[in-house]
Amino acid sequence: MAELRKKHKTWIKEFLTPNLVENQKLITCKNPKEHIEIEAIEIKEMSLEVAFMLTVCYFVKISIKIRTEHEQCEGEDGYDETLFDIVVKFAPDVEPDLYEIWGMQEKFGNEITTYEHIAPKIESLSKSPKCLYSHNEPSDAVIVLSDFSNDGWKMSKLKVNLPLDHIIVAVKELGRFHGQMYALKLTDADAFQSMKSRLLNSRFGEVTDEWNICLELGIRRATYSVRTSIESREIVPETFLKRLEEVMYGVYDYLGKRNRPIEPIAIICHGDYLRNNIAFRYDVDGKAIEAMMFDFQTMCYSSPMIDLTTFIANSTGWKVRNKHFSEIFSAYHESLIGSFIQASKWEESKIPEYLKYDNMLKEYACYLPFGLGIASAFLQFLHDKETPNFEQKSPIKETIRFALDKGGDVVDAELRALVVDIYQLHDKLDLNLEKL
Incomplete structure (x- = not known):
């Protein structure tokens, strides 16, 4: 080394x-x-x-x-x-x-x-x-x-559970990016296709044994946490938990299938939009007023919801989401539509149906299990101070301990809340969990 x-x-x-x-x-x-x-x-x-x-x-x-x-x-x-x-x-x-x-x-x-x-x-x-x-x-x-710090950009001091001001500017920036991508796709198909054709599949190919174990056990940790919480167990039926486990069995394969593009909603996405790849500018009082994405190694052609659910599941906490989800999603959607109209020069009446609020919310609900899948093996890294050594194979017992125990009650609560979010959105929107 x-x-x-x-x-x-x-x-x-x-x-x-x-x-x-x-x-x-x-x-x-x-x-x-x-x-x-x-x-x-x-x-x-x-x-x-x-x-x-x-x-x-x-x-x-x-x-x-x-x-x-x-x-x-x-x-x-x-x-x-x-x-x-x-x-x-x-x-x-x-x-x-x-x-x-x-x-x-x-x-x-x-x-x-x-x-x-x-x-x-x-x-x-x-x-x-x-x-x-x-x-x-x-x-x-x-x-x-x-070095973007020379232009006044900083990464959040918090790795997880970002405050509401950070969340709002981050989802607005994401909506702005997605809106401009939709505008390009619909107004200059040749330029968009040229971009898309250059991107390589950088995720969901082969997988290490360690990462596969973390993913599988992470989902079991999430559903077990719901089952052992009196409050959550009263909200989420056992039939839904079993269906979620069935749908996400073989988590890595599920993530790969969910990442595949489905027309017409697919666009070029960041692919790994979360706190690690976002910088912020702050006002004199320390409030986040602007966000910027960076690190484009996982750019891909997929549903924009792989970006939004990855961010929500890994960089926001359940306490903020419970109070402010409508505000957060509206901020994202309004930014996307505003950016699309500005870049495309289209009138609002020409906006495609699949970009309307209700349809985008359904798309988000369908992709939230994707965010849970990423979080089930990643929140442990973010909440625990122990630095993993990625260049060496870990003993299976150590990998199992990491997947099930790292982050303790805090990670349990976040994973549990994501399962509750998935259930409540599917119930509210009358959706069924899709077997891919």
Whole structure:
């Protein structure tokens, strides 16, 4: 591990930084008499405490001195000194079979595709980080991005159970993104198809034994938590719990099938829209006022509800949802429709039926088990401070303990609440759980 980090840092110092300077990715020389010198490079590895991630990331601060011949510039010895902050993301150094199972080449391919071919055409992505360098070879990939913190963006200090102000701006941003994607799909089919055809399947291929166990036991943990809660047991009938277990049996396969596109509602989605991949801007009082999505490795063509249910199930808490779900869903839907109308230039009367509020709410209800499936194996990571080692296989007993116990009562309560949400929405909207 230490040798790998040393290799990364050497590459950043000896290849990447000179390359960025030479290709004028950091600063553009307009005067042929300007001379640029790399003064210092500071490298700091990003901790898993910041965010859950499979990649190896570094914050890099580059100090550059610019001297102009025959001109006395400000700064010591006639130099102007400028600082640049970048983020360098390396693919994990794992065995080739695990690299393939994780779909790392596809994930890096999708992110590069997004920066090169999708972001320039989708206005809501214009505030995302800028890609400065990339390469993507088998078992060797790297992406270099501008550091969005320089533009006032910050990740939430909370990894889970975001406050309402964060939730509202996050779903509004998601609705804005989805609305612009629908507008492109319906007004410029060729451009949309060109984007879609470049995306690779980066999820729901092969699966590790550990992850499969976590998913299967996570769903059982959720339904067991309902059965052992007097309050929840009075709300959710046993017949519904058994049906949910039947429908989601083979969770990984269920998620893969649910992720497949169904027309006409399918669009290009982020694919992993949750707190780890969202940054916020705040007002002077610390209130979240704007959100930005990043990390586009799981971009895919599917129902927009894979994004919304992933966010709701993994980044919001049941206490906020119980009080404010209508407000949250309305904020998302109003943003989607407003964005669609603005981008398409269509009148409101031309909006497709499947984008109307009631139909989108039904779509959300049908896809909420997808969000539960992701949460059933992911909330444990988010609520527990123990950092997993993804590069080593875990003993089966340890994996079982992790799936059933990590996060304790807090995770039990969140999973239980998601099952209750699924039941109540299906009951209210007169829907049946679908066997895929």
